[in-house]
Amino acid sequence: xxxxxxxxxxxxxxxxxxxxxxxxxxxxxxxxxxxxxxxxxxxxxxxxxxxxxxxxxxxxxxxxxxxxxxxxxxxxxxxxxxxxxxxxxxxxxxxxxxxxxxxxxxxxxxxxxxxxxxxxxxx
Amino acid sequence: xxxxxxxxxxxxxxxxxxxxxxxxxxxxxxxxxxxxxxxxxxxxxxxxxxxxxxxxxxxxxxxxxxxxxxxxxxxxxxxxxxxxxxxxxxxxxxxxxxxxxxxxxxxxxxxxxxxxxxxxxxxxxxxxxxxxxxxxxxxxxxx
Numbered sequence: 001x002x003x004x005x006x007x008x009x010x011x012x013x014x015x016x017x018x019x020x021x022x023x024x025x026x027x028x029x030x031x032x033x034x035x036x037x038x039x040x041x042x043x044x045x046x047x048x049x050x051x052x053x054x055x056x057x058x059x060x061x062x063x064x065x066x067x068x069x070x071x072x073x074x075x076x077x078x079x080x081x082x083x084x085x086x087x088x089x090x091x092x093x094x095x096x097x098x099x100x101x102x103x104x105x106x107x108x109x110x111x112x113x114x115x116x117x118x119x120x121x122x123x
Numbered sequence: 124x125x126x127x128x129x130x131x132x133x134x135x136x137x138x139x140x141x142x143x144x145x146x147x148x149x150x151x152x153x154x155x156x157x158x159x160x161x162x163x164x165x166x167x168x169x170x171x172x173x174x175x176x177x178x179x180x181x182x183x184x185x186x187x188x189x190x191x192x193x194x195x196x197x198x199x200x201x202x203x204x205x206x207x208x209x210x211x212x213x214x215x216x217x218x219x220x221x222x223x224x225x226x227x228x229x230x231x232x233x234x235x236x237x238x239x240x241x242x243x244x245x246x247x248x249x250x251x252x253x254x255x256x257x258x259x260x261x262x263x264x265x266x
Contacts, residue, residue, distance in 0.1 A: 031142055032246040041141060048137045073185055076220055078138045080242045092220075 015120040020046070023121070026083025045082065050122050052078055053115070056094070060104075060111050068107055069098015084121075090114045127151045128258060129176070131169075133162040133194060134183040134218065139242060143181055143218070146246050150259055151178070159189025163197045166213075170205060178258060179214045182236070184226045191217055192229060195236060214256050216240055 020042065027038045052075040059067040072094030079088035094110050128151030134140040135157050144153045154177075156162040162182070169175040180198065184191035195215055202212050215236040219226055227239045238252045253259045 030243050030245050031146060033142075033145055037145065041145070045138050045141075073220075074136050077136045077183075077242050080220065081138050081142055083243070 013120075013123060016123050019120040023082045023084070030081075030083065045078075046121060049075075049078060049082070049118065053118060053122065056111055056114070060107055063104050065098050065101045065107070067098075068102075069095050072096075072098055084118075087114060087117050090117070128178040130154065131156065131162065131165060131177045131180045133157075133159065133180060133186070133191070135186045136183070139183070139218070139244075143244065143249075146244075146249055147179075147181075150253065158187045159191065159194045161188075162194050163189060166194075166198050167201060170201070176207075176211075177213045179216065179253075179256075181216045181218055181240075184217060184219045191219075192226070199235060214258065216252060218242065218244060 023045075024035075024038055024042060027033060027042075028035065033041075052071065055071045056068065056075060059071050072091045076088050076091035076095060079085070079091055090110055090113055094107065094114075097106050097110070130147050130151055130153045132140055132143045132147070132153060133156045134143065140155055140157070144155060147153050154165065156165050162180075166177065166180070169177055180194075182191045182194055189197070195217070198213060198215070202208070217227065217231075217236045217239040218241075219239060220242050231239065237256055240248060240252065250259065254261060
């Protein structure tokens with residue numbers, strides 16, 4: 001049964017609490033892992049998302065479509081696992097545009113959209 | 124009692140790798156590799172020790188270095204060179220994202236993988252596949 005536990009949420013904003021609760025629920029349902037295990041893994045997963053976003057920003061700053069495509073692919077898998085399909089869809093578009101050698105304007109907009117969507121989780 | 128299995132999870136992304144490891148751990152020993160080249164090395168050396176062969180490899184397709192198809196191909200070549208065939212071969216699950224239909228077909232037809240799983244890989248689907256391949260028994264939850 002899914003239960004709410006306040007302990008990992010101390011010091012977090014309402015938006016972040018909601019987003020993290022939603023990820024937590026997804027992990028419970030999809031992977032059927034014990035809540036204690038999920039609560040132990042979750043901070044590392046959120047930190048990993050932050051690292052992936054950092055890699056995306058770096059590839060954007062370097063204007064490197066190939067790298068953007070590769071990071072897009074990696075982060076897409078992470079989003080799917082965490083139950084964030086809207087983010088995964090944008091990551092997929094970045095991946096595809098990276099493969100096709102998309103323009104800097106395309107990527108700027110996509111990364112910005114992703115940044116806004118993922119902000120509540122990472123804030 | 125079910126035999127303790129030996130798993131190799133080959134996945135460059137931390138969250139996917141960790142979740143697979145957590146789900147497979149109750150059934151056996153999980154080893155990990157974060158790229159295709161390391162995976163081939165680990166697989167090659169696994170035959171150096173008695174009973175070192177992996178029962179199952181969970182293989183991501185798109186990775187740095189050798190990709191999943193290349194790793195699968197090398198694994199099958201190693202097995203041929205050692206005269207390993209039939210039921211003694213290592214089972215392989217290709218793990219991929221939803222939009223990889225072309226890759227999945229290649230893995231199934233050319234690489235002779237046993238199954239493909241799409242991300243997010245649910246525990247239900249993973250255990251279903253383990254049972255289908257008789258790696259775990261009906262109703263088995265751990266060893």
